[in-house]
Amino acid sequence: MSADIDAVAGQFVDYYYRSFDADRNSLAALYRDSSMLTFEGAQVLGTAAIVEKLVSLPFQKVQHKVTTKDAQPSSPSVASLLVSVTGLLVVDDSPNPLQFSQTFHLIPDGGSYYVFNDIFRLNYA
Amino acid sequence: MSADIDAVAGQFVDYYYRSFDADRNSLAALYRDSSMLTFEGAQVLGTAAIVEKLVSLPFQKVQHKVTTKDAQPSSPSVASLLVSVTGLLVVDDSPNPLQFSQTFHLIPDGGSYYVFNDIFRLNYA
Numbered sequence A, B: 001m002s003a004d005i006d007a008v009a010g011q012f013v014d015y016y017y018r019s020f021d022a023d024r025n026s027l028a029a030l031y032r033d034s035s036m037l038t039f040e041g042a043q044v045l046g047t048a049a050i051v052e053k054l055v056s057l058p059f060q061k062v063q064h065k066v067t068t069k070d071a072q073p074s075s076p077s078v079a080s081l082l083v084s085v086t087g088l089l090v091v092d093d094s095p096n097p098l099q100f101s102q103t104f105h106l107i108p109d110g111g112s113y114y115v116f117n118d119i120f121r122l123n124y125a
Helices: A003-022 A024-030 A047-055 B003-022 B024-030 B047-055
Strands: A031-039 A042-045 A062-073 A081-091 A098-109 A112-123 B031-039 B042-045 B062-073 B081-091 B098-109 B112-123
Touching: A003 A024, A003 A062, A003 A081, A003 A098, A024 A031, A024 A047, A031 A047, A031 B062, A042 A047, A062 B031, A062 B112, A081 A112, A081 B098, A081 B112, A098 B081, A098 B098, A098 B112, A112 B062, A112 B081, A112 B098, B003 B024, B003 B062, B003 B081, B003 B098, B024 B031, B024 B047, B031 B047, B042 B047, B081 B112
Parallel strands: A031 A112, B031 B112
Antiparallel strands: A031 A042, A062 A081, A081 A098, A098 A112, B031 B042, B062 B081, B081 B098, B098 B112
16 A cells, blocks of 8 residues: 555566567566466466467457556565556457456566466446 | 365355445445455555445445456465456446446455455446
8 A cells, every 4th residue: 555566566567568469478577386377267377378268269469458557565574565456458449448447466576576466357238 | 267266266255246236335344454455446455444445335225236257366375366347337237337347356354255356347349
């Protein structure tokens, strides 16, 4: 709930979606073998499987537009943080963007952070 | 990513929204003085302030309808878990439900769990 937390979360969110939209393979650097992704209910474990899942998503071109991002420290003892994002997903230049929500749990690791938890959902009206 | 995690998350989510919709004051039992709530961007710390915030929300009657719930263990060492929910909020019998997304971080505590992190957002199209 500090400016630091918000700054870290903001930098992460910007970097994550810029990387996602430019080259999903580059997201490998943000995960570890213990990382978990739940994507539309499908559970995937570990960097290789997570990147394979993200790369296999059936669109050629994608753009995330972040509407809200909220961050909180997730532990009283470690500098880990929880980041919750809502936004719009523009897929293959569709005129009808999809609403999404995504939660990341970031763990500090050698001056940077990796994604331990990642939960993604499209929100249908 | 186990049946246990899903069962705990399911029970928590059912209990939380049933309590919210019946009597918001009863949610006090689920928070601690270290708990954080970010509600539509407003940050609140501790049980008393969180319950005051929830009770003061300007509606008389509310019903949460859960669309999706996803859970993951949030730590390799502690039985804490992350629960992400999307759903619809029916306020004062409005015919136009609001979409919401909410993330809870649950920490084990004497055979039960409390909410350490709580992030709530309405999702506008």
